[in-house]
Amino acid sequence: MVEPKQKSVPVLPWMRSPIDVSLFEECPLNLLPCLDSRLEEALQNMGISSLFPVQVAVWQETIGPGAFERDLCINSPTGSGKTLAYALPIVQMLSTRSVKCLRALVVLPTRDLALQVKEVFAAIAPAVGLSVGLAVGQSSIADEISELIRKPKLQAGISYDPEDLMPRLQSSVDILVATPGRLMDHINTTKGFTLEHLCYLVVDETDRLLREAYQSWLPTVLQLTCSNDESLFPCAKTCLPYTVGSLKTIRRYGVERGFKGKSYPRLVKMVLSATLTQDPSKLVQLDLHHPLLLTSGQRRYMLPEKLESYKLICESKLKPLYLVALLQNLGREKCIVFTSSVDSTHRLCTLLNFFGDLQIKIKEYSSLQRQSVRSKTLKAFREGKIQVLVSSDALTRGMDVEGVRNIINYDMPGIHKDIHSSGWSNCKSRPDWAMLHIAA
Numbered sequence: 082m083v084e085p086k087q088k089s090v091p092v093l094p095w096m097r098s099p100i101d102v103s104l105f106e107e108c109p110l111n112l113l114p115c116l117d118s119r120l121e122e123a124l125q126n127m128g129i130s131s132l133f134p135v136q137v138a139v140w141q142e143t144i145g146p147g148a149f150e151r152d153l154c155i156n157s158p159t160g161s162g163k164t165l166a167y168a169l170p171i172v173q174m175l176s177t178r179s180v181k182c183l184r185a186l187v188v189l190p191t192r193d194l195a196l197q198v199k200e201v202f203a204a205i206a207p208a209v210g211l212s213v214g215l216a217v218g219q220s221s222i223a224d225e226i227s228e229l230i231r232k233p234k235l236q237a238g239i240s241y242d243p244e245d246l247m248p249r250l251q252s253s254v255d256i257l258v259a260t261p262g263r264l265m266d267h268i269n270t271t272k273g274f275t276l277e278h279l280c281y282l283v284v285d286e287t288d289r290l291l292r293e294a295y296q297s298w299l300p301t302v303l304q305l306t307c308s309n310d311e312s313l314f315p316c317a318k319t320c321l322p323y324t325v326g327s328l329k330t331i332r333r334y335g336v337e338r339g340f341k342g343k344s345y346p347r348l349v350k351m352v353l354s355a356t357l358t359q360d361p362s363k364l365v366q367l368d369l370h371h372p373l374l375l376t377s378g379q380r381r382y383m384l385p386e387k388l389e390s391y392k393l394i395c396e397s398k399l400k401p402l403y404l405v406a407l408l409q410n411l412g413r414e415k416c417i418v419f420t421s422s423v424d425s426t427h428r429l430c431t432l433l434n435f436f437g438d439l440q441i442k443i444k445e446y447s448s449l450q451r452q453s454v455r456s457k458t459l460k461a462f463r464e465g466k467i468q469v470l471v472s473s474d475a476l477t478r479g480m481d482v483e484g485v486r487n488i489i490n491y492d493m494p495g496i497h498k499d500i501h502s503s504g505w506s507n508c509k510s511r512p513d514w515a516m517l518h519i520a521a
């Protein structure tokens with residue numbers, strides 16, 4: 082007799098009693114407590130009339146009675162609406178700010194995901210007078226700096242000491258969406274760029290960001306934001322070189338263990354993933370404050386209901402031919418072919434394009450291409466002018482492309498949970514679709 086498989090119990094106690102997001106229901110915007118009417122209108126303009134369950138659950142823990150008291154770990158399937166789940170409460174909280182400073186930082190592992198998230202913020206933040214910036218290396222660093230930092234207006238005829246001007250440089254944005262590399266460039270070299278006033282840190286696609294060090298961006302950000310209360314942290318001043326005039330940001334207060342009931346200012350963190358790690362050694366890096374886990378049901382991996390999954394086993398030398406035959410069969414249905422690397426992407430796409438009989442437009446989507454080329458390809462794919470996109474799963478994981486009908490894993494992702502998330506995310510808006518693994 083086969084023993085029933087034991088359910089693994091998370092090592093971390095706070096992970097053992099999560100909030101089950103699947104118990105929440107969609108909530109129409111007009112019934113959402115405390116929602117700013119300007120944001121309600123902006124959401125309606127986006128075609129959104131109600132919030133998804135994960136968004137309602139996060140709203141409850143942030144704007145609702147939870148009041149951002151705990152750091153949130155949100156483990157919810159791809160396509161469940163995690164972006165708006167954090168964007169909306171942050172924008173609502175910042176809507177009452179009086180001075181423009183960088184208050185919220187969202188970090189994502191790739192430029193394309195960052196662009197996608199920035200679009201969501203950009204659709205709601207201006208409605209309450211907030212500005213959103215992007216630091217991803219899409220444009221030159223000089224252009225990016227001019228977007229992010231505002232120089233003081235100087236009066237003609239007065240000679241200024243450059244040292245005096247430094248503290249007067251100000252952030253042009255309230256919210257910044259960044260990739261780790263460019264974020265580190267700004268931290269290390271951009272004059273006037275400061276995290277001193279940061280109140281909210283969002284780590285999206287957490288697993289991936291924790292898996293790779295990305296120039297130690299996380300310890301750097303945590304160190305720079307550890308506190309600005311000198312009485313509790315005399316060392317903080319050395320970490321925080323710039324101030325905006327006499328403006329001092331007091332972060333949300335929380336009572337931390339070991340502080341004998343004394344409250345101390347802290348940075349609010351929200352970390353998100355479709356496949357959140359349970360590994361304590363990874364999670365400890367985030368330095369979470371009384372974390373609260375919000376998760377969708379008991380299962381870590383959720384498959385869309387109408388997914389059909391197939392496996393095609395063939396000799397490795399025949400893999401390209403099987404793929405060609407398959408694409409021919411799929412006709413003009415939108416399809417993404419995942420490979421394991423940029424080299425493999427390029428080789429495969431070049432090869433497929435030799436098959437002129439296919440009569441379908443096939444393009445590569447690779448990190449070796451310029452962002453402008455990638456954006457053009459993605460636009461054409463979204464519009465249906467390209468039917469097949471060949472890409473490494475690392476690049477497209479989490480991207481939202483409507484109308485994709487088929488996912489082909491030409492190379493299997495190295496980490497098995499990526500098999501789920503890479504494909505799922507691109508088909509999330511499809512009611513029925515198929516995934517095929519070609520294995521040699």
Ligand SMILES: Nc1ncnc2c1ncn2[C@@H]1O[C@H](COP(=O)(O)OP(=O)(O)OP(=O)(O)O)[C@@H](O)[C@H]1O
Nearest residue numbers: 129131132133159160161162163164165479481506
């Ligand atoms: N409340 C809503 N009503 C209607 N559509 C929504 C709502 N929230 C999000 N969406 C749409 O659902 C899709 C998925 O949202 P989103 O990309 O935020 O999911 P996600 O959980 O972040 O996925 P991933 O893990 O891939 O990043 C997007 O096209 C988004 O515009």
